[in-house]
Structures are given as C-alpha cells and as structure tokens.
Amino acid sequence: MSDTAIQTLKNMLAHLDDAKKYQSLRDVMETLNAPDLAAVFEDLPQEKMPVLFRLMPKDLAAEVFAELTPDTQEALIRGLSDRELKLVIDELFVDDATDLVEEMPASVVKRILAQASPDTRQMINELLKYPEDSAGGVMTTEFMELRPGMTVSQAMDSIRENGFDKETINNCYVTGADRTLEGVVSLRALVLEKDPARPIADLMDTNVVSVTTATDREETSQLFEKYGFLAIPVVDNEKRLVGIVTVDDALTILQDEINEDIAKMNAMAPTEKPYFKASLWELYKSRAPWLLFLMLSATFSSLVIRSYEDALAAVTALTAYIPMLTDTGGNAGSQTTSTIIRGMATGDIAPRDILKVLWKELRVSLLCGLTLAVCNFAKLLWFDGVGAGVALAVSLTLICTVLLSQLIGGVLPMAARKVGIDPAVMASPLITTIVDTTTLLIYFNFARLVLGL
Amino acid sequence: MSDTAIQTLKNMLAHLDDAKKYQSLRDVMETLNAPDLAAVFEDLPQEKMPVLFRLMPKDLAAEVFAELTPDTQEALIRGLSDRELKLVIDELFVDDATDLVEEMPASVVKRILAQASPDTRQMINELLKYPEDSAGGVMTTEFMELRPGMTVSQAMDSIRENGFDKETINNCYVTGADRTLEGVVSLRALVLEKDPARPIADLMDTNVVSVTTATDREETSQLFEKYGFLAIPVVDNEKRLVGIVTVDDALTILQDEINEDIAKMNAMAPTEKPYFKASLWELYKSRAPWLLFLMLSATFSSLVIRSYEDALAAVTALTAYIPMLTDTGGNAGSQTTSTIIRGMATGDIAPRDILKVLWKELRVSLLCGLTLAVCNFAKLLWFDGVGAGVALAVSLTLICTVLLSQLIGGVLPMAARKVGIDPAVMASPLITTIVDTTTLLIYFNFARLVLGL
Numbered sequence: 001m002s003d004t005a006i007q008t009l010k011n012m013l014a015h016l017d018d019a020k021k022y023q024s025l026r027d028v029m030e031t032l033n034a035p036d037l038a039a040v041f042e043d044l045p046q047e048k049m050p051v052l053f054r055l056m057p058k059d060l061a062a063e064v065f066a067e068l069t070p071d072t073q074e075a076l077i078r079g080l081s082d083r084e085l086k087l088v089i090d091e092l093f094v095d096d097a098t099d100l101v102e103e104m105p106a107s108v109v110k111r112i113l114a115q116a117s118p119d120t121r122q123m124i125n126e127l128l129k130y131p132e133d134s135a136g137g138v139m140t141t142e143f144m145e146l147r148p149g150m151t152v153s154q155a156m157d158s159i160r161e162n163g164f165d166k167e168t169i170n171n172c173y174v175t176g177a178d179r180t181l182e183g184v185v186s187l188r189a190l191v192l193e194k195d196p197a198r199p200i201a202d203l204m205d206t207n208v209v210s211v212t213t214a215t216d217r218e219e220t221s222q223l224f225e226k227y228g229f230l231a232i233p234v235v236d237n238e239k240r241l242v243g244i245v246t247v248d249d250a251l252t253i254l255q256d257e258i259n260e261d262i263a264k265m266n267a268m269a270p271t272e273k274p275y276f277k278a279s280l281w282e283l284y285k286s287r288a289p290w291l292l293f294l295m296l297s298a299t300f301s302s303l304v305i306r307s308y309e310d311a312l313a314a315v316t317a318l319t320a321y322i323p324m325l326t327d328t329g330g331n332a333g334s335q336t337t338s339t340i341i342r343g344m345a346t347g348d349i350a351p352r353d354i355l356k357v358l359w360k361e362l363r364v365s366l367l368c369g370l371t372l373a374v375c376n377f378a379k380l381l382w383f384d385g386v387g388a389g390v391a392l393a394v395s396l397t398l399i400c401t402v403l404l405s406q407l408i409g410g411v412l413p414m415a416a417r418k419v420g421i422d423p424a425v426m427a428s429p430l431i432t433t434i435v436d437t438t439t440l441l442i443y444f445n446f447a448r449l450v451l452g453l
Numbered sequence: 454m455s456d457t458a459i460q461t462l463k464n465m466l467a468h469l470d471d472a473k474k475y476q477s478l479r480d481v482m483e484t485l486n487a488p489d490l491a492a493v494f495e496d497l498p499q500e501k502m503p504v505l506f507r508l509m510p511k512d513l514a515a516e517v518f519a520e521l522t523p524d525t526q527e528a529l530i531r532g533l534s535d536r537e538l539k540l541v542i543d544e545l546f547v548d549d550a551t552d553l554v555e556e557m558p559a560s561v562v563k564r565i566l567a568q569a570s571p572d573t574r575q576m577i578n579e580l581l582k583y584p585e586d587s588a589g590g591v592m593t594t595e596f597m598e599l600r601p602g603m604t605v606s607q608a609m610d611s612i613r614e615n616g617f618d619k620e621t622i623n624n625c626y627v628t629g630a631d632r633t634l635e636g637v638v639s640l641r642a643l644v645l646e647k648d649p650a651r652p653i654a655d656l657m658d659t660n661v662v663s664v665t666t667a668t669d670r671e672e673t674s675q676l677f678e679k680y681g682f683l684a685i686p687v688v689d690n691e692k693r694l695v696g697i698v699t700v701d702d703a704l705t706i707l708q709d710e711i712n713e714d715i716a717k718m719n720a721m722a723p724t725e726k727p728y729f730k731a732s733l734w735e736l737y738k739s740r741a742p743w744l745l746f747l748m749l750s751a752t753f754s755s756l757v758i759r760s761y762e763d764a765l766a767a768v769t770a771l772t773a774y775i776p777m778l779t780d781t782g783g784n785a786g787s788q789t790t791s792t793i794i795r796g797m798a799t800g801d802i803a804p805r806d807i808l809k810v811l812w813k814e815l816r817v818s819l820l821c822g823l824t825l826a827v828c829n830f831a832k833l834l835w836f837d838g839v840g841a842g843v844a845l846a847v848s849l850t851l852i853c854t855v856l857l858s859q860l861i862g863g864v865l866p867m868a869a870r871k872v873g874i875d876p877a878v879m880a881s882p883l884i885t886t887i888v889d890t891t892t893l894l895i896y897f898n899f900a901r902l903v904l905g906l
Contacts, residue, residue: 031660032660033660033662033680035679035680035681156644159644159645160644160645160647163641163644163645164645168641169641169644169645170623170640170641170683187623187640187641187644188616188621188622188623188640191609191612191613191616191622191640191644192612192613192616192617192622194613207484207485207486209486224701224704225704225705225708226488227486227488228488228701228704229701230623230683230700247683247700247704248677248681248682250704251677251678251681251700251703251704251707252678254704254707254708255678255707255799258711259795259799262715262718262791262795263791263792265715265718265791266787266788266790266791266792266880266881267784267787267788268788268791268792274796274799274801275792275793275796275801275802275810275813276801276802276806276809276813280813280816280817280820283813283817284817284820284821287785287788287817287821288820288821288824288825290784290788291781291784291785291788291821291824291825291855292824292825292828294780294781294784295777295780295781295825295828295829295851296828296832298776298777298780298781299777299832299837301776301777302773302774302776302777302837303773305772305773305775305776306770306773309769309772312769312772313766313769316762316765316766317759319758319762319765319772319775320755320756320758320759320762321755322758322772322775322776323751323754323755323758323775323776323779323889323893324748324751324752324754324755326776326779326780327747327748327751327779327783327882327885327886327889328744328747328748328751330780330783330882330885331720331743331744331747331882331885332740332744334719334720334881334882335719335720335721335740335743335744337719338715338716338718338719338721339716339719339721339728340728342712342715343727343728346708346712346727348727348728348729349728349729353729356729357728360728360729360733360736363733364733364736364737364740367733367737367741368737368740368741368744371741371744371745372741372744372745372748375745375748375749376748379749379752384752384755398748402744427719428719428787428881428882429780429783429784429787429881432780432783432784432885433780436776436780440776
C-alpha cells in the first residue's frame with residue numbers, strides 16, 4: 001500500500017474513532033492486511049493506539065503487533081493493561097515474542113515475561129540463548145513434528161489436533177525417539193497420498209538439508225534461494241531437531257543483510273531504520289565517522305604530492321590529470337571489490353579461491369588498462385594538445401593503476417574475510433583512498449622517467 | 454554444498470559411470486538434492502550428461518534440468534532423443550519451460566515446441582506474450598483453483614484430484630464465474646477446518662493482495678517481503694486470475710535485482726553469470742565501457758585545473774589537497790546516493806518525496822561538513838604545518854563540497870527514476886566524477902578569495 005493510501009486510511013480511522021463509531025472501525029480494520037494496519041499504527045499518536053488495538057480480533061492484533069517497529073511496540077505496550085498484554089504475548093509466535101524481549105528496555109521485558117505463560121517463558125528463554133545473527137536466533141520452536149511409524153491418516157489427525165499454533169504446517173518434520181531429525185514430509189504429499197494406511201517413513205524425504213543453531217543467519221537464508229525451500233530445520237550438535245526457520249524470515253534477513261552491505265560498501269555504519277524514520281542524529285552518526293576516517297587517510301596522498309612538488313612545478317600540465325587518474329583507479333578497484341564481496345555473499349566465491357581470482361583479475365585488468373591507455377593517449381595528444389611525454393606518462397600510469405587497483409580490489413575483501421573483518425567495508429570508498437596513493441606514486445615516477453625531471 | 458563436496462561427488466559419479474555400475478549410480482543420485490546434482494552437471498563433460506540424466510527418475514530429472522544454466526541445458530538437449538526431450542518438457546513446470554524457450558537458440562526452440570503437448574505449447578505461448586521483467590513474465594499458470602460454492606470436503610476432493618501438477622497447493626485461489634479472483638484459502642485452513650460441510654466462501658480471505666500481469670517483477674517480489682506471502686496471484690486488466698508467482702521465484706528475482714543494482718552502482722554492466730562462469734571477454738565487456746566513459750568525463754576536472762594553473766603555481770601546497778577534497782566529495786555523495794537508491798528499491802522512498810529528502814540532506818550534510826571542516830582545519834594547522842589561509846580555504850571547501858555532494862546525491866537518483874533511467878547508475882562512480890568538478894571550482898575560488906590570488 002502506498003503512503004497516500006496509508007494517509008487516507010489513517011484519516012478514516014481517526015474520524016471513525018472521534019465519532020465513536022467503534023463497530024464500523026472494527027469492520028474496516030478486519031478488511032485490512034496486518035502490514036498495512038501496522039503502517040497506519042506507526043503514524044498514530046500514542047494515546048490513540050490502545051483504543052484501536054483493542055478493537056481488533058486478537059489474532060489480527062498479534063499479527064499487527066509483530067509488524068510494528070520496536071519504538072511503536074514499546075509505546076503501545078505502555079498503553080495496554082497486563083491482561084491485554086498477556087493476550088498479545090499468548091498469540092505471538094515465539095520467535096516474534098523473543099525478538100520483542102530482545103528489543104525492549106528492561107522494565108518492559110519484566111512485564112512481558114511476567115505475563116507470558118510458563119511454557120512461552122521457557123521457550124523464550126531457550127531462544128534467547130542463541131546469538132541474534134545465528135539460525136538459532138531467528139528460528140521458531142513452533143513446528144509440526146511427526147513420528148516415522150505413523151500412517152498418513154494418523155499424521156493428518158495429529159496435524160489437525162496440534163497444527164493450530166504452529167508457525168507453518170506446510171512442511172512437517174519426522175523425528176525419531178530422541179528427537180533426531182529423520183526426514184521431512186510436506187502437507188502436500190500427505191494430502192495427495194491416496195493410501196491413508198501408508199506409513200510416513202515411506203513417504204518422507206530422508207535427504208533433509210538442515211542447519212545447526214550456530215549457522216550464520218545469512219548463510220541460512222542463502223539456502224532458501226538455492227533450494228527453493230519454504231522452511232529449513234535447525235538441529236543442535238546432537239542432530240536433535242530444535243526449531244525451524246521459515247521463508248518469510250529468510251526474505252527479511254536477506255533484505256536486512258543487503259541493506260547492511262550496501263551501507264558498508266558506501267562508507268556508512270548500517271542503521272536498521274528506514275530513511276525517513278532515522279533521526280538527523282542517527283544519520284549523522286552513521287555517516288560522519290567514516291567520512292572523517294577516510295579524510296584523514298587521505299593524508300598519504302597529500303604527502304606523496306608534496307614530495308613531488310618539484311616535478312609538478314616543472315610540468316604544470318601534470319596536475320590536471322590527477323583527479324582523472326585517481327578516479328579511474330578507484331573505479332577499477334571498486335568494480336572488482338564489489339564483484340568479489342557480492343560473490344562471497346552469495347557463495348559463488350570462497351576465500352580459498354584467491355589465486356583463481358588473482359589470475360582472472362590480472363588478465364581482465366590488463367585488457368581494461370590497455371584499452372583506457374590507448375584511448376587516453378589519443379585524446380591527450382589530439383584533443384588536449386599536451387606533449388607526447390605527458391600523454392605517455394599518463395597512459396602508462398593508467399595501465400599500471402587499473403592493474404594494481406583490480407588486483408588489490410580482488411585481494412582485500414578476501415583477506416578481510418580471512419581475518420574476520422566484514423568484506424563489505426573493503427568497497428569503493430576505502431579502496432579509492434588506498435589506490436589514490438599508489439596511483440600518485442606510479443604517476444610521478446613515470447613522469448620523472450619519461451620527462452626526465 | 455561446497456565446491457569440494459561437488460568435486461568429490463563428480464569424481465564418484467564418473468567412477469561409477471566408467472565402471473558401468475548404473476544401478477549404484479541411480480541409487481546415489483536419488484539421495485541428492487536437485488540443486489546439488491545440477492551443480493555436478495555444470496562441471497560434467499558434455500558426452501557424459503545424457504547417460505547420467507537418463508538414469509534419474511523423471512521428476513528428479515526435470516527438477517535438475519530446471520536448475521541448470523542455459524548453456525548446460527542446451528548441451529544436454531542436444532544429447533537427448535526427441536522422446537526423452539518430450540518427457541522432460543512434460544515434467545517441467547510451465548514457467549520453467551517458458552524460461553527455457555526464451556533462452557534457447559531458434560533451432561532448439563523448434564524442437565522443444567514440437568515435443569511439447571498441445572496444452573503445454575499453448576500455455577508457453579500465452580506466457581511468452583509478457584515482458585520478462587513483469588509479473589506476467591515470471592508467473593506460472595499451474596495454480597489450484599476452487600469455487601466459492603464448494604464445501605471444505607469438496608475442495609479437498611478437488612485438490613486431491615487436480616493438485617498433482619500444480620506448482621503449489623499451499624494456497625488455493627477461489628474464483629467466480631468468469632475466473633474473477635474472489636478470495637484465497639490456504640491448505641492449512643482447509644486441513645484444520647473441523648466442519649467438512651462449511652462453504653469455502655466462509656473460510657476464504659477476500660482481502661487478497663494481487664498484482665497485474667504488467668506489474669514490475671521487482672515490485673512483485675518486494676510484496677513477498679512485506680506481507681510474508683508464499684504466493685501472489687496475478688490478474689489481468691479484467692481482474693481475472695491468470696497465474697501466480699511463488700516465493701521461490703521471488704527470492705531468485707530479489708537476488709538477481711540486487712546483483713544487477715550492485716553491478717550498476719559500481720560502474721559495471723550487469724552480467725547474469727557467476728564470477729567464475731563469466732569469460733574474460735564478458736568481464737571485460739561489463740567493465741571497460743564504464744571505465745572509459747568515466748575517464749573521458751574527467752575531462753571537465755582537467756579543464757578546471759588547467760584554468761587555475763596560475764593559482765596552483767602561486768601556492769603549490771594547494772595541489773596536495775586535491776585528492777582529499779575530491780574523494781571526500783565522492784564519499785559524501787555516494788553515502789546519500791546509495792541510501793536513496795536502496796530506499797527507492799525497497800519502497801521506503803517515493804519519487805515525490807524529493808523535497809523531504811533535500812530538507813533532510815541539507816541538515817545532515819551541514820553537520821557532517823562542519824565536523825570535517827573543524828577537524829581538518831586543526832590537522833592542517835598543527836600536523837601538516839600549512840598556513841592559516843590554505844587551511845581555511847580547504848576547510849571552507851569541505852563544508853561546501855559535503856553539502857553539495859549530498860544534495861546532488863539525493864536529487865540525482867530521484868530525477869533518474871522520474872525520467873525512466875535506472876537510479877542505480879547514479880551511484881558512487883558517476884557521482885564522484887560529477888562532484889569532482891564542482892569541488893575543484895569551489896576550492897580554487899575559495900583559495901583565490903582567502904589567499905588573495
């Protein structure tokens with residue numbers, strides 16, 4: 001739904017509320033999707049929230065609640081009675097309840113845990129043990145479990161009896177005596193099976209792709225793309241099934257990770273908030289430190305230029321090509337670095353492929369560098385009208401700088417991964433600053449050599 | 454599965470094949486997932502492919518086939534008899550068959566269409582009408598359709614009878630007389646419903662989010678993230694249901710679009726192939742034209758420098774800060790531009806928000822610019838030991854260049870979107886080249902003013 005539609009909706013709900021037309025309000029809200037209603041709630045004044053929230057049927061209310069930003073969740077909780085809060089917690093899926101506990105301040109957490117049923121409290125405490133960026137941290141424990149000895153009709157009975165509060169029943173997991181994962185069977189296969197007496201063990205797929213609680217959440221979500229799964233089972237170190245990650249969570253994780261990568265690749269600290277939700281101060285904090293760091297790193301390029309002042313003074317035309325050369329180095333470097341960062345994120349490139357990458361980059365960068373050098377030489381001679389010496393120095397520098405930038409651009413993100421730094425910070429801005437200095441050194445040395453300075 | 458695992462597997466299959474142990478070969482392959490088997494096929498010599506392919510059960514064979522890259526699909530098809538090809542086409546989901554027809558050369562397409570059943574051929578021709586980047590181009594026509602008058606038990610009977618060749622039955626679509634979409638009901642709801650005589654019209658969700666055949670495929674896949682859907686129905690202009698897009702396709706689309714955006718944001722033409730699959734020539738073609746274009750665009754910064762040669766000659770220290778200033782401008786610009794590009798891709802920022810963006814950027818960039826200017830002034834005076842005049846000129850330039858770069862970085866991608874250019878090309882490299890010239894102009898004018906040149 002577009003912003004305008006949400007605005008219209010917000011006005012409509014406000015009018016109905018002011019006129020105390022609560023039945024109509026309830027009717028209207030029931031026709032809406034949870035994510036759209038959540039968007040309306042985000043824009044609502046705090047005192048209006050509980051009134052509207054109480055009017056929703058409790059399953060819709062829980063769905064809307066799970067979609068809200070932490071700030072809005074907190075504001076809403078403060079307006080709810082303990083009994084109302086309990087209803088919400090009971091309806092929430094346990095992974096969403098755990099996220100809530102992770103985001104709220106201590107006083108609110110205390111209230112939430114006091115209202116949660118002992119079962120839910122135990123599950124939340126279980127899930128809180130796992131790091132937020134692991135499969136354990138994003139999984140839910142509400143999955144459908146079957147036994148290999150069951151027949152199809154027994155399995156269907158079990159699903160009808162226990163399926164209501166499971167996050168998904170489209171895939172059911174078959175476990176042995178000690179909860180070891182033995183196989184997976186889809187609801188589709190169960191429904192389409194013609195023989196109700198057929199044992200589940202016959203029907204299930206025993207070649208299950210699973211992750212462990214410690215698997216990185218990004219790696220987990222990449223598996224969804226590769227295999228087209230709707231859910232992936234999560235096992236502990238003893239291969240016991242402890243949870244599942246569902247495809248909707250995988251999509252959210254992928255988007256979050258990509259937002260984070262793009263922020264880092266452009267010299268920003270990642271923020272979780274959408275652009276218009278982020279305050280001035282938050283945007284400033286995400287941008288200024290990196291700008292400052294990169295500005296100070298440019299000290300090296302200043303030092304290089306100052307130590308070649310004599311050469312620049314002798315042939316003033318040399319200065320004119322400094323931005324072109326450093327930009328080209330930066331561009332060439334960021335082409336490679338972004339390719340490698342993305343390739344590692346999607347699993348196309350592994351850290352041990354470093355020599356293969358270097359060999360490929362060596363050849364591509366030579367081709368690119370030669371093309372640029374030839375075009376540039378012609379342009380400088382005939383269009384800019386500089387001497388052949390300057391044109392030669394600039395063109396030779398181009399070949400070397402493209403070569404070096406693409407090699408450095410290939411190595412840096414892989415080296416970063418090896419020592420445990422996020423490769424995404426090795427992107428365009430940092431690579432530009434790094435190759436500036438090498439580009440200038442190459443340039444001035446060629447200039448001295450060719451022009452005899 | 455890792456590269457090493459695939460290598461091991463490939464060797465194992467080759468050994469079994471050489472030893473003509475076909476039964477074991479078949480048994481081994483049946484324990485594997487289609488995407489893993491596809492990865493093995495990608496590395497296989499062409500003459501080995503048909504032998505292994507024939508050994509797989511036909512549903513697995515079709516799944517593996519759909520996962521192969523177009524080059525490998527073509528090679529494999531050339532090794533299959535017409536009868537074998539027919540079996541594959543019959544087993545493929547119609548959206549995969551359509552993709553195949555779109556990718557293959559004319560001679561292969563002719564063979565494929567000749568072997569397809571008249572029904573399949575008609576569906577393929579239907580789907581070929583839609584542009585590849587629209588919802589119509591990625592949807593499948595194999596969905597489960599129900600009537601509102603059916604009871605739950607009638608619906609389950611219909612699913613058992615017709616569900617086999619549907620891409621998904623987890624969501625079933627309820628249509629009226631002329632195939633108008635009236636609602637959606639999940640298999641979960643049908644299975645969990647206690648009253649078999651309850652009419653579907655009672656159970657279905659009538660508030661269905663749908664897209665039209667013309668909706669952009671990226672926009673369609675963003676809806677999956679927002680609403681957590683497993684499938685989205687696609688309707689024509691008369692609101693008739695014509696197909697569905699499933700979440701596995703949405704994930705692939707999101708990844709493709711992001712790869713494309715990251716390539717464009719780093720001055721590369723997007724390639725569909727993974728890094729190691731792309732040939733030298735393909736990598737060269739994706740990189741060199743942009744490098745060349747940006748190099749030639751740097752002519753403007755050269756012209757600016759040459760027209761201020763007198764100022765540079767008078768105060769040689771000025772040259773030393775050129776790379777720092779242009780880099781900072783580029784970095785500041787790419788922070789904003791990447792934020793806006795990503796915000797528009799995820800729907801957080803709409804093109805008409807341009808004034809809100811400018812107002813926000815104005816304030817953030819002033820804060821960032823002032824921070825940099827103060828730090829830089831101190832550093833130049835006490836660390837670099839330059840005169841107060843140069844330090845002042847450089848610092849004033851920093852404020853203006855951060856301000857201008859972030860404003861330009863905010864406007865350019867939004868303006869690009871308005872005139873129908875992909876905003877992603879307005880990222881770091883292009884913005885750097887553009888702000889270089891403005892930065893230099895500001896710098897030299899401040900220098901003249903402050904230093905009285």
